[in-house]
Amino acid sequence: MGSLKINHGMINAEKAQELIKLCPFGAISYENGKLDISSACKMCKMCVRRGGGAIEYVEEEAAGVDKSLWKGICVYVDHYGDKIHRVTYELIGKAKELASVTGHPVYALVIGAGLGEGIEKLLHYGVDKVFVYDRPEFKDFRIEPYTAAFHDFIEKIKPSSILVGATNLGRQLAPRIAARCRAGLTADCTVLEMKENTDLVQIRPAFGGNIMAQIISTNTRPQFCTVRYKVFTEPKPETEAHGEIVKMDISEKALISGINVISGVDKPKDIDISESDVIVAVGRGAQSEGMRAMAKELADLLGGVVACSRPLVESNIFDAKHQIGLSGRTVKPKFIITLGISGAVQFAAGMKSSDCIVSVNSDKNAPIFDVAHYAIVGDVNEIVPKLIAKIKEAQADVQ
Secondary structure, three states: OEEEEEOHHHOOHHHHHHHHHHOOOOOEEEEOOEEEEOOOOOOOOHHHHHOOOOEEEEEOOOOOOOHHHOOOEEEEOOEEOOEEOOHHHHHHHHHHHHHHHHOOOEEEEEEEOOOOHHHHHHHHHOOOEEEEEEOHHHOOOOHHHHHHHHHHHHHHHOOOEEEEEOOHHHHHHHHHHHHHOOOOEEEEEOEEEEOOOOOEEEEEEEOOOOEEEEEEOOOOOOEEEEEOOOOOOOOOOOOOOOOEEEEOOOOOHHHOOOOOOOOOOOOOOOOOHHHOOEEEEEOHHHOOHHHHHHHHHHHHHHOOEEEEOHHHHHOOOOOHHHEEOOOOEOOOOOEEEEEOOOOOHHHHOOOOOOOOEEEEEOOOOOHHHHOOOEEEEOOHHHHHHHHHHHHHHHHHHHO
């Protein structure tokens, strides 16, 4: 970051009027013989480039951080009771890959109550140390005690990077911890890379997915990022456990909360398209009621679920939980067939890692064909009934 410095010795009434006209935001004023720049300034530096030296841009030297004091890549373990969210395993796999560049250990942080075999399972995924805060106060998620425990861990262990799953819980917890540590946070990363100097390169879509932003926190530690489920590949567990479990203590004062959980009710389980191995996705080109019915029939025959692109959610045809894309869900099924979807970057970013992609579109130049493994050019109203007939025929032959 930097600031603008006014060389007052060069300012007179005539020069001031010249600078005022240069500013497109009206941020420069001249009163009582003094030039001033207000908060309306957008740092476009027009006054610097054309002001003849009357205003200078001064780069501020950022306070450095001793990176040698921060070591390790930590994954926050998102769990409900004994059940660990699978995004945790995906992040552990990525953490091991990043740690191979710097030689850092891989940590897992668990906060909860009455934690059982799930913790030991983490050691089969190559975690060097599992740090556990196991207290009755952590039975239900309350933001203050969880934040206190997370911050206590950071102060004691000093991990260089922290990876958090972009779940409902992770999206509440990660920003609060980052703010407490006065560190940055990059949300919904799609690519993570590590430099040898331990700087974490965090890459995510920006401006509606039209560009990929590369973000590096060079002067702060730890480095925080959140990652959606199904972005990275889940590693296979090893037969033998490695590493150790470390139980952590925290003061009673840190566990005080202004929130009391009176009771909890389990939410009825709903369809989660992120968990499905087979998806039939419909777009604007297949939004008719008859086409949606055929898509449902096709999904049932394949043992999958129906999903959609954003326009069908905006038209109130589908619920948002069925949407694939940057503003919906990220999916990574074994098989996905897209019907009448053009393939905007926002949609493609949410499904391009699928094992097998079959796309049907009447436009041979549709962007979806750039990510599809198999392309079918034609009218979905003609092609889908034929697909359904062929599948039924094949299933009848098997029986």
